[in-house]
Amino acid sequence: SDSDSESEIAYIEYDNSASQDEQGIQVGVEGILDLEKIEKREPYYKILDTKDIISKQQNEIEGLVELLGISSSKAKVILIKFEWKPEMIRNLFIDHGLDAVLKKVNITPNDPSDTTPIQEEVECPLCMNDVKSEESSALPCSHRFCNDCWAQHAQLKVKDGQSKNIRCMYHGCQELVDETIVLNVIKDSSLKALYEKCMAESFVEDNPFIKWCTSVPFCGKCVQSNLPVNSPIEVTCKCSNEFCFKCLKQPHLPSTCDMNAKWEKKCKDDSETCRWITVNTKECPKCHKSIEKNGGCNHMTCKCGTHWCWICGGEMDMRISHRCGRHAQDNSNERAALQRYTHYYSRYQAHFDSRKKEKDQREKISEMMMDLLQTKCSAATLVSNIQRATDTLFKSRKTLQYGYVFSFYVFDVTTDKSALSGVVTSDRKEVRKASQNIWDDNIEELEKATGNISFVIVFTFVEALSKYLEYDIEVIATDDCIKLIVDAAVLVDKRLQILYSILNEDFMQKGHEVPNPIPDFANNHSLSNVSLRDLKRTHEESEKLNDFSEYELEEDDFELQQALLMSISNQ
Numbered sequence: 001s002d003s004d005s006e007s008e009i010a011y012i013e014y015d016n017s018a019s020q021d022e023q024g025i026q027v028g029v030e031g032i033l034d035l036e037k038i039e040k041r042e043p044y045y046k047i048l049d050t051k052d053i054i055s056k057q058q059n060e061i062e063g064l065v066e067l068l069g070i071s072s073s074k075a076k077v078i079l080i081k082f083e084w085k086p087e088m089i090r091n092l093f094i095d096h097g098l099d100a101v102l103k104k105v106n107i108t109p110n111d112p113s114d115t116t117p118i119q120e121e122v123e124c125p126l127c128m129n130d131v132k133s134e135e136s137s138a139l140p141c142s143h144r145f146c147n148d149c150w151a152q153h154a155q156l157k158v159k160d161g162q163s164k165n166i167r168c169m170y171h172g173c174q175e176l177v178d179e180t181i182v183l184n185v186i187k188d189s190s191l192k193a194l195y196e197k198c199m200a201e202s203f204v205e206d207n208p209f210i211k212w213c214t215s216v217p218f219c220g221k222c223v224q225s226n227l228p229v230n231s232p233i234e235v236t237c238k239c240s241n242e243f244c245f246k247c248l249k250q251p252h253l254p255s256t257c258d259m260n261a262k263w264e265k266k267c268k269d270d271s272e273t274c275r276w277i278t279v280n281t282k283e284c285p286k287c288h289k290s291i292e293k294n295g296g297c298n299h300m301t302c303k304c305g306t307h308w309c310w311i312c313g314g315e316m317d318m319r320i321s322h323r324c325g326r327h328a329q330d331n332s333n334e335r336a337a338l339q340r341y342t343h344y345y346s347r348y349q350a351h352f353d354s355r356k357k358e359k360d361q362r363e364k365i366s367e368m369m370m371d372l373l374q375t376k377c378s379a380a381t382l383v384s385n386i387q388r389a390t391d392t393l394f395k396s397r398k399t400l401q402y403g404y405v406f407s408f409y410v411f412d413v414t415t416d417k418s419a420l421s422g423v424v425t426s427d428r429k430e431v432r433k434a435s436q437n438i439w440d441d442n443i444e445e446l447e448k449a450t451g452n453i454s455f456v457i458v459f460t461f462v463e464a465l466s467k468y469l470e471y472d473i474e475v476i477a478t479d480d481c482i483k484l485i486v487d488a489a490v491l492v493d494k495r496l497q498i499l500y501s502i503l504n505e506d507f508m509q510k511g512h513e514v515p516n517p518i519p520d521f522a523n524n525h526s527l528s529n530v531s532l533r534d535l536k537r538t539h540e541e542s543e544k545l546n547d548f549s550e551y552e553l554e555e556d557d558f559e560l561q562q563a564l565l566m567s568i569s570n571q
Contacts, residue, residue, distance in 0.1 A: 044515055045225045045235050045245065048210070053222065057203040060086055068098055073179035074107060076199065080164055081105040081176075084207040106167070106174040108140035124149055126169060137185065141175040143168050150177075151185040158191050163198035164206070214248050215241035232257055233515055251398060253514055254503050255405040262419045263405045267345065277338065284308060285315050344408040351401035354454075358397060361458060362390045385482055389457055389489040396450045396492045399499065403443050410507065411436045422512030435506055442502055446495040453488040 048056070064075040064086060078101060082089050093101050099109050121130050124146035131146045138144035145153075149169065154177070157166045166182060168175040179199065186192045204210045210224045219239040227233055234251040236242045243250060247257035255263065281290040284302040291300060298310040307316040365386060409415045410423060411432065426432055497516055504513045 044227050045223055045233060047238050048222050048224055050220060053203055053210075054200065057200065060084060060203075064089065068093060068101065070098075071178075071180075074102075076179060077107065077176050078102075078105050080199075080202050080206050084203060084210075106176055108142075108175055122146075137181050139168050139175045139177065139181075141168055141170070141173055143170040143173060143175070145169055147185045150181065151187065154182045154186055154195075155188065155191055158186070158195045158198070161198070163195050164202050211245060211248065213237040213239065213241055214243045215239050227515065228511060231513070231515065252402045252405070254399060254500070255402040255409070256419075256422055256512075258419050258421050259405055259409045260402070262416070263408070266341075282310060282313055285313055340412070341408070344404045348401055348404045351397050351404075355394065355397040355401065358390070358393060358454070362394065365390055365457075382482055385485050385489070386457065389453060389485050392489045392492050393450065393453050393457060396446060396453070396496060399496060400443065400446060400450060403446075403499070406503075407436075407439065407443070411439075422509050424507055424509055438502060438506065442495070442499050446492070446499055449488075449491045449495045453485075453492050456485055456488045 060079055061072050061075045064070075064079060065072050067090065068075065068078075070078075078089060079086070081104070089101060092104065102109050120133055122133050122136050122144060123130050124136065124144075126145050126149045129146060131148075136144050136146045137150055153169050154166055157163065166177040167173070168177065182195060183192060186195065204212055204222050208229045209226070210222055212222045213219050215237060219237060219241070221237055221239065223235045223237065223245060225231070225233060225235075225245050229246075232244055232246040232253060234242060234253055235245050244252060244257065244260075247260070249257075249260065252260040277290065281292050282300075283290055284300075284304060284306055285308050286306040287302060287304040289302065289304070291302060293300070293310055299316065300308050300310050302308065308314060309316055409419045410425070413432075426435070500514060500516045504516075508514060
């Protein structure tokens with residue numbers, strides 16, 4: 001159905017050339033982010049099942065047969081060698097003709113002037129046996145062998161996983177064997193099925209725009225991208241598995257695939273050592289040597305003769321009693337690098353842990369919402385918005401987690417350039433600093449919005465519903481309460497939009513832009529009259545709301561709970 005197909009497609013902004021004013025978007029502090037004015041969108045990936053794969057493959061083959069006037073088996077070989085890019089084949093055919101296309105894939109054009117009669121018996125040049133001509137097969141290169149030799153050759157290639165690369169057996173000949181010959185000479189039904197499977201799967205494996213889902217166990221579906229190959233889009237299969245289309249690993253935007261690969265290796269190599277050093281050692285304030293504390297006394301004596309305090313890290317004067325002061329900033333390059341890594345790693349890990357906990361909460365919320373719907377059909381709007389808000393929260397946590405990976409590499413002048421592929425960098429210190437300030441400010445705003453929606457979901461609704469499900473849901477599911485969670489989710493979506501806009505405009509090279517995630521709430525709720533300046537107050541308001549978390553609410557305190565909900569929604 002149309003609704004089903006729409007659910008399998010993700011959308012991206014169609015006209016990126018339009019200015020922000022033309023699209024009705026203002027990103028300033030006092031501006032309004034009117035996402036409803038972005039009208040033109042096109043799908044940027046689609047989920048395909050086995051039937052879709054076979055249908056698309058057959059359409060490509062039939063189109064090439066009609067264009068070139070060749071057999072379907074030859075058309076399939078050509079498409080495989082051109083990585084299923086019919087445009088490239090069409091351009092080569094128009095510019096240089098059919099012979100150029102066939103030569104490109106090592107297929108000899110049929111010579112209509114070749115009328116050499118075939119003898120009743122031929123000698124196979126491989127096994128030297130005389131066989132009837134109908135028991136032999138020849139390629140357009142004119143090399144003929146008996147079918148038994150062809151069968152052994154083809155079976156060996158199929159078993160070795162070389163089904164797409166079966167070539168002529170004549171020494172030095174690179175002619176590809178036609179699919180009809182392979183299927184004719186192989187008698188083993190299992191090998192024949194394996195060959196057909198490999199040839200069919202080549203539509204995915206040899207096509208840079210289509211990739212298998214990475215789910216374990218394998219769901220059997222694949223994803224087709226309509227964006228350039230270099231685009232690191234994040235896709236979600238029907239089986240709910242999420243992965244990066246470019247590197248096939250877990251979604252990691254806004255960090256690039258190269259950054260993520262280096263970060264994973266660095267975390268694997270350094271995190272345990274870094275954690276141990278941070279917890280168990282401190283540096284002497286004078287010589288900066290790392291010292292491990294092996295006793296209970298906080299009075300440390302370094303080999304350099306310096307007496308210092310383990311608690312504050314400051315030097316101790318033996319003539320007077322010591323009072324802990326502020327820890328002095330360390331200027332050691334190695335220590336600074338370690339501190340920098342620890343700074344970003346701790347924040348990366350914090351959001352990873354939050355995602356893990358919120359994933360469990362999302363499952364709990366789903367169960368709670370289903371129970372609620374079974375007893376109270378009138379709660380459908382509340383349930384829908386809470387579920388979508390939890391998805392928004394999960395998306396934001398992931399962006400923050402890998403946003404710190406992006407910051408770690410982009411804003412470090414010592415970063416290996418291989419980690420910055422597709423990223424715009426500047427050698428001017430003031431430019432780098434300005435870019436970092438913009439990025440850090442928006443990461444901070446997204447942090448605040450994410451903390452706000454997490455509080456609203458977990459405390460305001462989950463706690464309330466878990467304690468008061470036996471009460472009339474209409475009392476809780478008021479328009480004000482629903483608006484509260486919708487506004488919190490819209491704020492996060494808008495912050496994500498701004499962050500990805502900055503990422504593409506200020507940091508990513510042309511051709512490496514990242515598709516903006518579509519703000520579900522912003523597309524379904526008209527909040528264009530809410531300015532970012534007003535929304536910016538949510539962090540301060542959430543600080544006030546946190547004061548309510550100290551209350552222990554009993555079941556007979558339902559009126560207090562309702563007053564709490566209304567107080568929050570009024571904020």
